[in-house]
Amino acid sequence: MNVIEVQGLHKTYADTKAVDGIDLTIAQGEIFALLGPNGAGKTTTVEILEGFRKADSGSISVLGFDPSQRGAQSRMWRNRIGIVLQSTADAGDLSVEETISHFAKYYSAPRDVDEVINSVGLDEKRGALIRTLSGGQRRRLDVALGIIGSPELLFLDEPTTGFDPEARRAFWSLIESLRKGGTTILLTTHYLDEAEALADRVAVITRGKILEVSTPTQLGGRATAKARVQWKSDGVMQEEFTDNPTDVVKRLSAQFPGEVPELQVLRPSLEDIYLSMIGEKR
Amino acid sequence: MSQKKSLPTTIALGVARGGLEIRQFMRQRESVVFTLAFPIILLAIFGSVFKTTLAEGVTFSQYFVAGMIASGLVNTGFQQLAITIPMEREFGSLKRLRGTPMHVASYFIGKSLLVLVSMAIQVVLLLAGGMIFFGVQLPSDPYKWLTFTWLIVLGSAASTALGIAFSSVPKSGRGASAVVSPVVIILQFFSGVFFVFTDLPGWMQQVAAIFPLKWMTQGMRSVFLPDSFALREVAGTWETERTFLILMAWLVAGIFLAIRTFKWSRD
Secondary structure, three states, rough: OOEEEEEEEEEOOOOOEEEEEEEEEEEOOOEEEOOOOOOHHHHHHHHHHOOOOOOOOEEEEEEOOOOOOOOOOHHHHHHEEEEEOOOOOOOOOEHHHHHHHHHHHOOOOOOOOHHHHHHHOHHOOOOOOOHHOOOHHHHHHHOOOOOOOOEEEEEEEEEOOOOHHHHHHHHHHHHHHHOOOEEEEEEEOOOOHHHHHHOOEEEEOOOOEEEEEEEEOOOHHHHOOOOOEEEEOOEEEEEEOOHHHHHHHHHHHHHHHOOOOOOOOOOHHHHHHHHHHHHOOO | OHHOOOOOOOOHHHHHHHHHHHHHHOOOOHHHHHHHHHHHHHHHHHHHOOOOEOOOOOEEHHHHHHHHHHHHHHHHHHHHHHHHHHHHHHHHHHHHHHOOOHHHHHHHHHHHHHHHHHHHHHHHHHHHHHHHOOOOOOOOHHHHHHHHHHHHHHHHHHHHHHHHHHOOOOOOOOOOOHHHHHHHHHHHHOOOOOOHHHOOOOHHHHHHHOOOHHHHHHHHHHHHHHHHHHOOOOOHHHHHHHHHHHHHHHHHHHHHHHHHHHOOOOO
């Protein structure tokens, strides 16, 4: 079953085509990442799917529902989704626990408040007022509010911006546990390593169009791209592009008496592929 | 599955939101002091400056208390909401609420309860302070207390609805206070809060009569001043029924505008 189905999505602001014909299919239980530079149309696309904006044209189904509709039906639909917006800065005079248990009241079958606080790693801060939290802790609270309603579909808009590496890893394992619970997740991110670590599939968007949808390992022909072998010879860095890096390494190890100086075999990272993809279209 | 169970009712969530709003409000010390104690400070200033007696048994303080309670309705409802809601909008907290199954009416109910409760606290403080320090007399007629009660409830509700409606006017959270405060202050001068209404120029009285504050003030005078003073009103009576109808009309208009113009986010 597909959780999200989008066809021919268009949205124009004044004379800018923010979204210019996007098709998208996301299956149940999938973690799908939208990648793209700022202004590529990521946020507009996601906000249309979240029901915050109306598309100019296109057919949209999110959990079998048109997000632009209003009324009681729409509230039942919202009961099944969770949204983590890009940034929310509340006045902050409530504690973490008060805020989360209040939001739990909005849903028909909320998750356990203590369990959610624990899963985002805010145990020690449960009684702290929001305004005393660090940026990363606030972001984790945002995520807690996104998942408190036990959503079938979760939208995460740049969830780890401002996290330190440790917090990012902790966040990734939280997402992994949601995946195990069967939650479908649509993620937008600037971090290619994050998309690689989490996403089953990624889509690259520039100028309102999708360039490619693929798995992180295969995007842009990454799986079949040449490997780069680097080493140092007579004090100068050498490199060779090859389809058979093992042969090159064998040859080098025969050539040098001991260790090959500064030997490295490099495959293009997702970031290399991504940058070359959006570079072409700029 | 989750979608089979029904959602909590709009009213239950509205009450929960009210509780949350009140807790949040009480933790903002500056705004608590400003909203709740400011009327007493004003009463202290005016009560000390104007020691005149307006009529038999009517001190300026007695007259002024009626005006302060009425303008409390406008301050705690209209002014407060028209300033804080644009900030909530700017911070993104409204957009986050929009993403939940909560009905917008629950948000409105929460705000109404916040206004009603802070109004109640303010009235108790103002009357207690007025009695102890400025010899303000409370009415003994139960009918006057009935009038007082519906004025507070209806006035708070209308003021809340109009505040929510007006919250769409300021373009930014930071600029909101500069847009809203002058409106309120001018209205207070025109509506006879700081001066005896009938001493104001006729055109000012006529402008004021369009807006609810004049009627709230006059209604409160009917509660706190002796009935003989009604002769000194513009119409020569308290015009209680008319006050009720005009406030009702503002409430309905306010609710209509609030629903029509309410925006969850800035764009």
